[in-house]
Amino acid sequence: MAKRQAKARQQPASSASAFTPDAISVGARHLEVGGGDFVASFAITGYPREVHAGWLAPLLTYPGRVDVSLHIDPIDPATAATRLRKQLAKLESGRRHTADKGRLLDPYVEAATEDAHDLSHRVARGEGRLFRLGLYLTVHAATEQALATEVAAVRSLAASLLLDAKPTTYRSVQGWVTCLPMGLDLVGMKRTFDTAALSAAFPFTSPDLPPPDPTSVAAPAGVLYGYNLGSSGLVHHDRWALDNHNGVVLGRSGAGKSYLTKLEILRSLYRGVEIHVIDPEDEYARLAHAVGGTYVHLGAEGVHVNPLDLPIHTRADGRRTAPRDALLRRSLFLHTVLAVLFGEELSASERAALDRAVAATYQQAGITADPRTWTRQAPLLADLAATLASRTEPGAHELAARLAPFTEGAFSGLFAGPTTTRPEGHLVVHSLRDLPDELKPIGTLLTLDTVWRQVSNPAIRKPRLVVVDETWLLMATEAGARFLYQMAKAARKRWAGLLLATQDILDFLRSPLGKAVIANAATTVLLRQAPQAIDEIAEVFNLSQGERQFLLAADRGQGLLSAGVQHVAFQSLASPTEDYLITSSPEVLANLPDTEKDSGWVDVP
Known part of the structure; x- marks a missing residue:
């Protein structure tokens, strides 16, 4: 026995102990966890009758620390139909009793009856399912007095969303555990939701970028850029819903301009957008081959324009x-x-x-x-x-x-x-890497002219995106900058957008035509910036002091998405498959199979 006890003392503590608080002080409505974290939990018991997509996002953007937990249990169709019939029977019985007594009808009962009828029809037709949803909140603060202030603010925010937040009185431990990422619902205060209402509860939109039609309850459109750094919400943006479809991506070298551009290209293809890319460094070749696009290799033997x-x-x-x-x-x-x-x-x-x-x-x-x-x-x-x-x-x-x-x-x-070549297809990449430096500006211009012919073709009616990477190659000449400006102004009339990415930001901003191109871009993405350029960027894009500091200290892939007067800080997010196709990391490219590596070199005897 003594040997077993000594052996137990020698064994290291389990990994779970690193996340376990040293002590918990339990109160009626709050807890003190670990001697410095006061928490209070709430269960949502009342909900609005109608909700829109991302209606819970304001809870996630609350400036304090709030945990939001959703517990979802599906209800099988047979049980759902039985429960709906019983609920309809109760509501109809109540309505008839009220009418027989000559009393005024309760408007809340009338609305509930209409909703129950509509829901039963949709479930019967297989247009949706029923779920049991439990929504719980846990508020954190450093002191008990600060917790009371935070609790009042969160309950006011919930009330503005027509949510009735009830404290888990004498069940504070159960409420806290329910909001932990353990999948346990120890409170059990749930409400029946259908598929449409449940899907709208997920924060798939960013409140910093309002939808074009605030009254629409449709699912958010556009491209997923990443997640909101100020909350856990996702940042969707639809350039085709704005006044014009142009955009610019500005950032210093290594900030992730090409990575983000390729990510938007890949996700725009899902929506049926036809894309033409002017690629000065041959960074888009692997992506084009992976999605069955067309690759035009300017500078190669036998390729003429x-x-x-x-x-x-x-x-x-x-x-x-x-x-x-x-x-x-x-x-x-x-x-x-x-x-x-x-x-x-x-x-x-x-x-x-x-x-x-x-x-x-x-x-x-x-x-x-x-x-x-x-x-x-x-x-x-x-x-x-x-x-x-x-x-x-x-x-x-x-x-x-x-x-x-x-x-x-x-x-x-x-x-x-x-x-x-007559480039056609859903993705066309024009590579300029093998052109001499003296021919890259004219190569960019002629490629833009070729793309513009495709865009202005009246026989094709679909959205098209023209991507010009390293735009400074064309902006270096007055004639090239003028052509780019004219294209930016006329693209909207052809249901097309012009997306420009460059790292020579000062030259771009100091050019009158460069500023005019930016003025004709409804979407702007600012990635990490150099201290030498931040003053001019802040003046042109009307950035606050906090936004200036964010752009100076942003990590790779972090940026500021601007659509009009709305700004949102985000982190680009890609799946492992997408990352494999769009990365330009030398470490990753060095380990690619020989069939995917660059074939622009030849053996010399």
């Missing part, structure tokens, strides 16, 4: 259509193309020479103002350079000489032939 292509759309019946001013628009777009290629605006004489040369180049290819000629093979950039070299007006020869590296020199591969 012709900036002189006319925007021709093919309708569902096989007919090909184009805007009435397609040729004029393409001629004007070529001015932007050359300005981005050269990195500066063209002079007046160069613009005049280019305008005449473009018209002559199309005529040489048999393309005129007659729309019937627009389906012919478009000329190439080399044909335009040859036309400029053959003309005598001022500036033509200078333009031809400046175009030489892009038509017959080191950078001619991208423009060496007709466009090789």
Whole structure:
């Protein structure tokens, strides 16, 4: 016996003892747990007649410490039908007795009878089920006086939600244990709920981002961004329900911009949104392959883009259509193309020479103002350079000489032939990583132009999202920034949204066109920021002092979601499968199978 006692003394304490309080002082309506935590528990006995989605979220956003516990027991259909029949019999009997005595009908009984009839019909048709729900609250405070103040505040909040909170008098221990994550209901004060009311009890919306229609009781739409850092509620956001569908994601390097963008892309695909991505670092290739998307590898051998292509759309019946001013628009777009290629605006004489040369180049290819000629093979950039070299007006020869590296020199591969791909699909990723740095701005511009053709196709009626990662590549040039601004203004009319992500925040904010693009974005996500940029960001986005400090100290994946005047701090949340598809962590990528690793390298003997 002594040996067994010594052995027991030598054994370490169980892991459960680490979470067990040293002492509990039990009162009639409260407990003192561990000598410094005063708690009081309540059971909800009265509920509102009608509820909306996320109606319990205000309890979770209470600034004090409050535990909210839901205990749910399903009721089998046979028992539910029997109970409903008995309840209806009681209500109808009471109504008839009241009518026989000539008394006024009780409006509460009338409402309960109507609800019981409606519920019985839905249960009989299999449109819902019945559940027993117990809702309990536990309030925490540091002192007994502070507990009384917190209890009064929580009961007032519950009353504003039409909830009747009754203290668990002389059952304070049972009430406290019921709110612990143990799955035990020792109070047993439950109410019958149907499926619709029970589903609305879960906090699937954030009260900081109100729904577009506050009167709607429908389930929240949009994309799940993560969970609210101020509560346990989830943050849903629907960009398609706002005035415009544009958005920007701003954050320093390593803050999680691409991760969050890919997460929104993946979840938007579930809703049937068509997505086009401009990917400068080849970060979206694995995601595209996993979901059966289209991958366009610019810079690879044999992949060409012709900036002189006319925007021709093919309708569902096989007919090909184009805007009435397609040729004029393409001629004007070529001015932007050359300005981005050269990195500066063209002079007046160069613009005049280019305008005449473009018209002559199309005529040489048999393309005129007659729309019937627009389906012919478009000329190439080399044909335009040859036309400029053959003309005598001022500036033509200078333009031809400046175009030489892009038509017959080191950078001619991208423009060496007709466009090789017509990207279509639910997810199209345009990779720019293998383009030389000198061609990345023009590659971004031409890809945006290709995407805009798809977006402006009148034969397709579905929401489309255009994602431009590392937007600073295009904003670095005046012509590229102007094109992006025009696209941001016109996207809403095509049921499209423009999502921009960048880490060069100061350059973005100091550009007049950059500020204009932000002004045309109804959704803004701010991730961790550098101290050098926080002052300008706080001024542009009207941030409070607390929000400034949050953005300076935010962990990876934490950010501030802004929709109009509403701000909510959140933590992005991804499942293990989603994390595997969207992560850009070098440690994870290094352990991928060879079939999933980058194939852009070749063996050199």
